[in-house]
Amino acid sequence: MKIAVVCANGKAGRLIVDEALKRGLDVTAVVRGENKTKAPHTLKKDILELKAEDLKGFDVVIDAFGAWTPETLSMHSTSLKVLCDALAGTNTRLLIVGGAGSLYVNPEHTMQLFQTPDFPEMFKPLAMAQSKALDELRKRDDVKWTFISPAGDFQAEGERTGKYILAGEELTLNSKGESVISYADYAIAMIDEATKGNHIKQRISVVRE
Numbered sequence: 001m002k003i004a005v006v007c008a009n010g011k012a013g014r015l016i017v018d019e020a021l022k023r024g025l026d027v028t029a030v031v032r033g034e035n036k037t038k039a040p041h042t043l044k045k046d047i048l049e050l051k052a053e054d055l056k057g058f059d060v061v062i063d064a065f066g067a068w069t070p071e072t073l074s075m076h077s078t079s080l081k082v083l084c085d086a087l088a089g090t091n092t093r094l095l096i097v098g099g100a101g102s103l104y105v106n107p108e109h110t111m112q113l114f115q116t117p118d119f120p121e122m123f124k125p126l127a128m129a130q131s132k133a134l135d136e137l138r139k140r141d142d143v144k145w146t147f148i149s150p151a152g153d154f155q156a157e158g159e160r161t162g163k164y165i166l167a168g169e170e171l172t173l174n175s176k177g178e179s180v181i182s183y184a185d186y187a188i189a190m191i192d193e194a195t196k197g198n199h200i201k202q203r204i205s206v207v208r209e
Contacts, residue, residue, distance in 0.1 A: 005030060
């Protein structure tokens with residue numbers, strides 16, 4: 001299986017590359033500069049400049065893009081549109097590293113986590129940008145996408161337990177009442193989805209057991 005990891009040099013991207021290599025997958029890192037991952041192949045190109053020919057031949061493209069500053073938050077939508085346009089009408093699946101803020105907190109799916117009173121103000125702009133990107137993604141019938149939200153506490157340096165709970169659109173707590181997952185365990189869930197492809201045109205979420 002051939003996988004491209006876009007923005008592979010980021011913390012999530014690197015661990016996703018590592019996990020894919022552990023499974024024996026053929027991995028290409030898509031990066032703007034030097035490839036700082038263990039991926040054996042490199043495509044050096046800005047995410048906003050990617051075209052259909054760049055991504056031709058991959059079974060799965062994983063979008064690990066992240067932006068946090070006010071002036072770059074809109075790129076969650078613009079970069080995702082670029083990838084969708086490049087993959088439109090193909091059998092290549094697009095898997096997106098999403099956020100937890102857009103998860104629903106009620107069965108009616110009328111309130112998202114970032115709309116709750118206790119959601120940190122500093123993370124609201126990011127959550128709103130990712131929620132907007134997801135809303136736009138849902139309108140794409142021409143792309144085999146899967147949006148994967150982590151738990152609320154997404155730990156970059158957390159341990160790799162090798163276990164996680166697969167959930168859906170709603171914020172899910174583990175047996176300890178926690179919404180937490182490490183980047184390493186999230187990477188496992190991401191590559192599981194990449195190899196199985198069980199949730200096409202769906203948003204799923206993952207939490208540590």
